[in-house]
Amino acid sequence: MRRWVFIPRSYKTSELQCERAICVTPAEAAEIISTSKAILVTGGLLLERDYLVNFAVELSRFMPVIATGASSKPLIERGVKPLTCSYTLHHIIQFAEDGGWKELKRYNLMVFLGVQPYYLSRVLSSLRHFSRIKTLSLDEFYQPNADYSLSSIAMAIDDSLCSGCGDCVTVCKTMSKGLAINVVKGKIYIKPCLCIGCGLCAEYCSRGAIVFERGEGLHVLMLSEMLRNMSLVIER
Ligand code: SF4
Ligand code: SF4
Incomplete structure (x- = not known):
């Protein structure tokens, strides 16, 4: 889902x-x-x-x-x-x-x-x-x-594919303004107000758990x- x-x-x-x-x-x-x-x-x-x-x-x-x-x-x-x-x-x-x-x-x-x-x-x-x-x-x-x-942009996240590894968090560029993406208890959470829609998290997720749509x-x-x-x- x-x-x-x-x-x-x-x-x-x-x-x-x-x-x-x-x-x-x-x-x-x-x-x-x-x-x-x-x-x-x-x-x-x-x-x-x-x-x-x-x-x-x-x-x-x-x-x-x-x-x-x-x-x-x-x-x-x-x-x-x-x-x-x-x-x-x-x-x-x-x-x-x-x-x-x-x-x-x-x-x-x-x-x-x-x-x-x-x-x-x-x-x-x-x-x-x-x-x-x-x-x-x-x-x-x-x-x-x-x-x-x-x-204009939406992320589709499939929790069943996510392993909670945190690779997506380490590549997120918003670190200095506050983190737009985080993993809590094996599940990723996004703060839309901080996300700049760069797509790096999706690119670095080897399990395809994040997909960008536009x-x-x-x-x-x-x-x-x-x-x-x-x-x-x-x-x-
Ligand atoms: S979305 Fe991908 S990169 Fe991020 S925690 Fe889940 S499996 Fe790891
Ligand atoms: S799209 Fe970019 S800014 Fe938004 S959560 Fe992913 S890596 Fe961070």
Whole structure:
């Protein structure tokens, strides 16, 4: 049985000095959405990646959708009725900051899916500084400017393969800041807030007990897990 540890940072983002988003697990993202007045904002990446359309369709069962960047086309084709598809992302951000569209005042959480990462980074920075609304990024890359973000990297740890030898601990480079990985009673523990996602522990583990996942495969896995948890949260 593998257990997952979600790592917020790539090496580069670990160097940022700004306040960073809380890296949430799929279950935590589900809980945040379910306990907020959430609205989903979709972007143009839906036109390029069909799996994002599928997840946006599923998410539309839980919250209204603002479709930007022409993302309304694949959504409407699948039966979704967006709250609006008349505004660009730039308009929506402006409304969140100046209250220019009354409808938006009903929500306290903006959830983003399918927005180009470099554009989303700037949008989230603006919202963080100039609006009251909280933000959650469900996109593939960890977004430090959001309030909450899914991670870009995850470690899958298989305890049944681990011998507790400690080789992974000796190669971890975070020693000076506090140890990101440790072995306690033959089992490894990771502190995600210290881990820089370098992958050395996995590389040096001769038993293959640590595997790093990233990219589209991990993104699909996290979104699926989040949706499963959202159904559970709604039902309870
Ligand atoms: S190197 Fe591998 S087997 Fe040894 S403690 Fe680390 S994860 Fe376990
Ligand atoms: S060696 Fe492993 S635990 Fe240590 S920083 Fe690198 S990825 Fe994280």
